[in-house]
Amino acid sequence: MTNQNDEQALPLLRERAEHALKNASSPASHLSAAPEALQHELSVHQVELELQNEELRQTVVQLREAHEKYVGLYDFAPVGYFTLDADGTIIQANLRASRLLGVEKSRLLGRRLTQFTAPDSRTTLAVLLPRLRTSEQGLVAELRLQRNDGTTFPVRLEGQAYAPQGSLVAVTDVTTEKAAQEDLLRLNETLEARVAERTTKILELSAELRTVAMAVAEDLMAPLRRVASFAELLRHNGTEDKEASLKHIELIARSAERMEQLTSGLLEYSRASHGRVRMAPLDLNRVFAEVEKDLRPHMEGRTVQLTCTPLPTVLGDSSTMQEVFLKLLDNALKFTSTRELARIHVSAQETDLAFVLRFEDNGVGFNNRYKDKLFQVFKRLHPESAFPGTGMGLAVVRRLCTRFGGRIWAEGRVDQGATILVAWPKQPTVLD
Template identity: 25%
Template sequence: MTYQVDLTNCDREPIHIPGKIQSHGFLIAVNSKSYNISYVSKNVEAFTGLEATGLLGKNIADFEQQLEISGDIASLQQLLNLAKVTKTSDTINPLAIDVKGTSYNLIISHSVNDLVLEFEPTESDLGYDIQKIIGRSVSEILSGKNLNILLQNAAFEIKKIINYDRVMIYKFNEDGHGEVTAEVKNDNLEPFLGLHYPASDIPKQARELYKINLTRIIADVNSESSAIITYQDQATPLDLTHSGLRAVSPIHIQYLKNMGVESSFSISLIAHGELWGLVACHNYSPRFIDYKSRDASKLIGHILSSALEYRQDEEDNAKLHELTEAANAIADYIKKDSDFTFALTRNKITLKDVTTASGVALIYDGDINTIGQTPTTDQIAEIADWLKTNMVDTVYSTHRFPAIFTAAQQYSDVASGILACSLSKELGEMIIWFKPEQVTSINWAGNPEKPVEETADGMLQLSPRKSFESWTEIVKFTSEKWKTDEITAVLKVREDIIYAINRKANEIRILNERLQLAYDELDTFSYTISHDLRTPLSSIKSYSELLLATNKSLDDSAKKMLDRIIKGTDKMHMLIKEILHYSRVGRAEIELLPINMGLLLKEIKREVLSALNPENIEFTIGETPSINGDSVMITQVFTNLINNAVKYSSKSNPSKVSVQGETRNNEVVYSVSDNGVGIDVNYYNRVFELFKRMDNALEFEGTGVGLAIVKRIVEKHNARIWFESKLGIGTVFYISFKIS
């Protein structure tokens, strides 16, 4: 039976029923019930002298007698009985027999309604027994510490074992096309390492057979295949799925000839039950490997498959761990820092590290912040607008974005793949990760579009490639695919951010309520100060001045007393004025002027140490870059922080306090650190609240107002304050001032 391959059925070419076998051996098939011969290869006569058609219908016992089979084996009928009761014949194959004085390996396999007997030569072009040297080679293969080294070791050792001219490790990608990932070759051959091959080179049905037959030998591409004959009324071709002699598709034979290859051998590599790739071996002259050597090579394939599966899983797990650790670090940052933009984009680990993306954009609070390689801000805004309309779920991903959003074709080099997660659909807040075009060019071993020829009857028939010169196919608008682990990490980060945003919103609501209450109380207090205190003070001053001016009988002591009363009331008026001025600082505008921080910090240090008089302290002031601010308010901020640092570290021996300034990009960041009692993590979100004090701070004097005032002043300066602390180790407060 012949089967014509055309453009409509290439992937359905019935390569398991070619109707032929390779000519280096011969085949008979017997009915599994009667043991009468139902199929026979025509070349049986060349090997045995028996005419093929004359064998059809004969019983296997008659055939055995005609072949003059000898050897230390049971009869063929007994062997077939044994093969019938087993699902596989691997336990009995191969059987060494003599046919009319010539040694053969007999290999028995199952077909649909038949048992297939294949007779192969025992002589091998290897000239030695692979099984005796396989142990050392496997040890060398497994010494590879990562997947790439493992595969290269495998190619090197397999070439040493079977001595083919070229040995390649060929890996299948998700879309079915393959890539040569490791190669060892003779020096005179051009390299194939890194070349890609289209999926049509090894179509689906061929890949399925590679999962069943773990080794495949093509001994000589130039030899003529031998047809398999059967009864004239027998329309069903013999299924050679499990056959080692099965003939090769003429398309593939021509394919190898075009490459100059005269013999090939392959070992299947299986990972997680699927065909991961092949060990593809090419020889530029005919070469035959006997069944035992092929079986030993199959063992190498099993071991290598297990090893590469383990190494691949190990590398995948390491990458997953890396992404998970990055997501956990992000979660820690947003717990400590209320400025989400800073927490997500300005630390050692950023949003970019949550995936394998080359860039990321954070669209939050009206701003677009980017890290790594990304489109421009305007382009990102366009993408965000598109996502608002087209993003149905909270997470969206594609590795072909320019094909979906054509405007992205102009920046496909940085954004052929996007992974986006929504933070707030109403506000249009989101995070977008970007991947560039995966490969600018792929080197194919020949044109992946197989040329076609028109047959005499007008059909378009597939023809093998005529040339294998490496050419370049430009791959447009695709990126590396997003992995499940990346999407999982993004979902975790999104959950943490949403939780933090909701927590912050709730805190802001509570703080606004408290602030309004504080403003109301402050207005009442201001009224009291203004009227209830100023009026009697004015009266006291007026009466004192009147007495001093009109009473001539006062002695010098009385005059001095009245003069002190007048000066005291003036001072009280000034203090009241300053208190009222400060009470309105949250609502008043401030004037930012340059502040010499070196002088200011030295003065604060002197005053704090004089007031607290610590016994054993190491107080250091590092770099002091200038900032712009209200000098009175900034003095109060640093006085409060330094006072706390000295106070809460007073029980340490020695007490260590350090103040350090540093210029970072467009910011000046000051830190005030101590080795004191530290802050319990349970109080992190209450540190800057009014009248809140930690349990471990109750033995120290304080009102619980200082840090709330500090935060208020810092925010008034459009600056940021945050802290890091460990209980019993110490605390560091950071203040970041923008450089205007």
């Protein structure tokens, strides 16, 4: 094909030479003594040579420019390139490959690629290289390369046969891709954990709802039965026994008041489950000071030491935290009412995931075997005649803490005081 092209180009070259010679002012001086025909032929040939030389010079310039462009593209490609011989020795490498390994290009040449492969990937590369030399479609593998400073990094290696027994290898750094995959895996694991956690909380809330329903039924039915019973007595007795009627009316009123208290407690519990939330950093020292101010009327006529150590700043809802402190401190005041000197102390400890708040008192305490009942709706460990209340306060606190991913528990002994502990998470998650 090349010879045919050359044969076609010769008449054109001759024609160009004739045209150039015709436009010349005079024939070359060193040909003036030759016969005219020979002189013409030599002149044409000389012009042809000059034209060919000019074309060759232009071709060389174009080839040089193309080569420089190729070298630029090769060196500054975003992928590292290695040309390997039959033994896996590097005979050519681009600038990206040099930068990936932290080695100058000149120091890469003549060294085997396995020298820059992490120990745990050398077997993979040793198996891959012979297959590369015979592969026409190319092969892809993932392994780890090792930089000059000893650090390793993951790469995707793509290669194919190149020249006799050699291979061309492209190396892409996939560190970012691998990190993204690991982040995604961690996110999936975290998501699964969060789903499991929320499922557990939902099951707990469902069980709690059943408990509340039963407690409401039991506690509300008792005063309802009393109202119905005393109303029936009034209907039968009429006005015959005025003193007995007044007593029945008083008991009816007391039962109605009890129902109102229970209903109010139930509404408060419901608000604790569904109130609006506004998350913000809260200085618990300020929360303690404000609640202490609100509780001063409850401490009139008593000797009370209400103290706290420096408390942390937590992330939470202001009204929720105010309610937690108010109910726990009010509870401590109630159960220290029989003490000549009531001591109530609030402190905090920090763990990796939460702040643990301790509300300690020297009150009547409780039997530790029944500590779980403390936080159930309408459940009491002490007679109402000694310590009035609906048995709803600690249940509300438990619901508030659970809603934010927190936890509450108690420790105590009969007549030796009690400690209520609240684990408030550093990153609360609101669950309605």
